[in-house]
Amino acid sequence: MSTYxxxxxxxxxxxxxxxxxxxxxxxxxxVASTPPDFHHGFIASIGAVAARLGVTRAELLARAQDVLHGCTVGTNALVENRTAKVALLTTAGHRDSIYTMQAGHRLVGSDPRDIAHLAAHMKPEPLVPKSLVVEIDERIASDGKVVVELDEDRARETVRRLASDGVEAFAIALLWSTADNVHERALARIVAEEAPTAFVSVGSDVVARVGEYQRTVATLINALIGPVTSGYLARLEEELRALGFAGGLSIMTCTGGLIDIAHARRMPLLTIGSGPVAGLIGAGRLARAVAPDEGTAVNVLTGDVGGTTFDVGVIRRGEPVTRSTTRYGQYEYFIPTLDVRSVGAGGGSIVAYDQDTRSLRVGPRSAGAVPGPAAYGRGGTQATVTDADLVLGHLNPDFFLGGALELDAGAALEALERAGRPLGFTALETAAAAARIVDDQMADAIRLSSIHQGYDPRACVMHAYGGAGAVHCPMVARKLGIRTVVMPLGDLAAGWSAFGVASADAMIVQEIPLLAPSPFDPEVLNTAWKHLEDKVRSALPASQPHTGVALERFVEMRYRLQVNELRIPAPRGVYGDAEIQELVAAFEREYELLYGRGSGYPDAGFMITAIRVSARARVSADRLAAAGGGEPYDAEPAGRREVVWYELGTVPRPTPVHDGGLLRPGARVTGPAIVEFVDTTLALRPGQLATVDPWSSIVIDA
Known part of the structure; x- marks a missing residue:
């Protein structure tokens, strides 16, 4: 029997x-998500896929080697303010650093117009109230020497008092713990003794690099979501074991790899944003499988249209674009992540009249899973993008999720008519306007992720996935001048992030601070690389089966008189002058790409601020294979229905409808057309041509 x-x-x-x-x-x-008890939806989804395989859930789990999970519990806890009561333990004299923030970092990610409007600047809500920030008598210098010994007796009294006040988690972030973490370790031991049930987040473990503010933010966020995420993962592991699963449970991270559940429970911060990241991993794997000889020349833009957000990622020269820092609102912290950017534009985005602008607004508020769009018949009354897609004729009310959920077209019409009434719009005109607005918002999101970072979207292939990706991305691509759109592996596009999780590698990332000005000493770097590579090998969990470990090196680097740091891939092997020159040249090329020709100041020299090593190991064999070739043929439609294509006006037009499950490699469909799959739908715009390739992906000439 096959294993899974x-x-x-x-x-x-x-x-x-x-x-x-x-x-x-x-x-x-x-299946529908089940907030706030997400584990119910997790288990139900296994049952859903087991039913399609014709086996029971228990049989599927018994034959499963690995269960790999993109966990969003921590993200949702932050968004819904369901975080733990956290106390921050910091060095005496540094109690206010988290509130003063760091220079202009509170403006990170802000629109330039907002930055220019000084009178309107606002600091974000504090991550923890001042009453729960406690100064600890201790001090370590930047060279690691102890200036003030830790007062353990007083620290013990402090921890005991905080625990009695109901503190559920402790964030320990002391000054210069990256130079020597002896005091942080001692505090962690005291917390374990005085508050044994509390979650402990230790700054030098969370972020091992210089930067007090960013390290403290990361340590706090890790503590805020620690109890809820750790508890969820513990319950999930228990339920899987009770259902007969004997394999390994691994968790997807924002860095693009998998970690074991023990690591995830200690470092839930790494799980934030892991779902969208997984889709980007899957897109890269498919792109390399389709064109194995062009792996370093693959440029892909990904568009993931889910129920709540539209997530955009970039694969440049075969590798996902990454960031050295992560943001939570206006807070920035040192956790590397694949650069996936999200906007509130998805199938559940609410369509409503905006009193302030006297216009129609789409998102960022979402109807979510409960109550969902009006058409779901679960109590939702507000119009959404899904309601608009249904009224326009893009969705089949009798075949949504293969008929598992019958859509109420009447409820969708009523909701859209209410939303458009202040503008004098009919339900159909409101639906067409909403579709145009959300497509424009998605196109703008791609511009921010590509053009504003020095990448031309017209030079990229677009991968469209998520439940509504194939409904909207063909038009989004046309707006951007993208010539080719791929709906990956046909119906699987609807669950592409889950496929990305299943195809990800086990991954461990370790970094150390290294303040090294140019000219760089090759021997200093050689010693540091050996130390870090030994450390990362030992951190790979023995419980995860893998077929070999691949190490990758990176440096954080900047010009000495400039502030913008870049993460640059570093050469392997033993360093000499040639490798140093290669590293500097790579930094200058990347800097010029992002900030423009002549923007750097090489005469001032260069500065390495940190080095990082990642270890990748295959959890399972790469199983992605072509379904087979086929002679080109023109597919015959299964029927026709009235569909509105807003670029042609609001008059419904008879449109061919195809059964996606019947299309074979070589099939061609000319737009306008609707192609229906069990879990998603392709809305092929007028003048576009779709072809089924040997991998059963739908390749659209946009």
Whole structure:
């Protein structure tokens, strides 16, 4: 019997599960998410995919080697303010650093117009109230020498008092703990003794690099979501074991790899944003499989249209674009992440009249999984993008999720008519306007992720996935001048992030601070690389089966008189003058790409601020294989229905409707057309041509 790797991604509206067998067969299951008890949806999604395979849930789990999970519990806890009561323990004299923030860092990610409007500047809500920030008598210098010994007796009294006040988690972030963390370790031991049930987040473990403010932010956020995430993962592991699963449970991270559950429970911060990141990993794997000889020349833009957000990522020269820092609102912290950017534009985005602008607004508020769009018939009364897609004729009310959920077209019409009434719009005109607005918002999001970072979207292939990706991305691509759109692996596009989780590698990232000005000493770097590579090898969990470990090196680097740091891939091997020159040249090329020709100041020299090593190990064999070729043929539609294409006006037009499950490699469909799959729908715009490739992906000439 075949064994399976199971990948599960929990979204704001749906939970997706894919099961990949040893022969490359892939099955998908999709169920509604179940906030706040997300584990119910997790287990139900396994049952959904088991039903499609014709086995019971217990049989599928018994044959599963690995369950790999994109966990959004921590993200949702932050968004919904369901975080723990946290106390921050910091060095005496540094109690206010988290509130003063760091220079202009409170403006990170802000619109330039907002930055220029000084009178309107606002600091964000504090991560923790001042009453729960406690100064600890201790001090370590920047060279690691102890200036003031830790007062353990007083620290013990402090921890005991905080625990009695109901503190659930402790964030320990002391000054210069990156030079020597002896005091942080001692505090962690005291917390474990005086508050044994509390979650402990230790700054030198969370972020091992210089930067007090960013390290403290990361340590705090890790503590805020620690209890809820750790508790969720513990319950999930227990339920899987009770259902007969004997394999390994691994968790997707924002860095693009998998960690074991023990690591995830200690470092839940790494799980934030892991779902969208997984889709980017899957897109890269597919792109390299389709064009193995062009791996370093692949440029892909990803568009993931879910129920709540539209997530955009970039794969440049075969590798996902990354950031050295992560943001939570106006807070920035040192955790590397794949650069996936999100906007509130998805199937559940609410369509409403805006009194302030006297216009129609789409998102960022979402109807979510509960109550969901008006058409779901679950109590929702506000119009959403899904309601608009239904009224325009893009969705089949009798075949949504293969008929598992019958859509109420009447409820959608009523909701859209109410939303457009202040503007004098009919329900159909409101639907067309909403679709145009949300497509424009998605196009703008891609511009921010590509053009504003020095990448031309017209030079990229676009991968469109998520439940509504194939409905909207063909038009979004046309607005951007993108010539090719790929709906990956056909119906699997609806659960693509779950596939990305199932195809990810085990990954451990370790870094150390290294303040090294140019000219760089090769021997200093050689010693540091050896130390870090030994450390990362030992951190790989023995419980995860893997077929080999690949190490990658990176440096954080900047010009000495400039502030913008870049993460640059570093050469392997033993360093000499040639490798140093290669490293500097790579930094200058990347800096010029992002900030423009002549923007750097090389005469001032260069500064390395940190070095990082990642270890990747395959959890399972790469099973992605072509379904087979086929002679080109023009597909025959299964029927016709009235569809509105807003670029042609608001008059419904008879449109061919195709059964996506009947299309074979070589099939061609000319737009306008609707192609229906069990879990998603392709809205092929007028003049576009779609072809099924050997991987069963739909390739659209936009």
């Amino acid at each position: 790797t199971i990948g599960i991604d929990i979204g704001g509206t749906f939970t997706d599960c894919v099961a990949v067998d040893g022969d490359g067969g892939i099955a998908i299951g999709k």
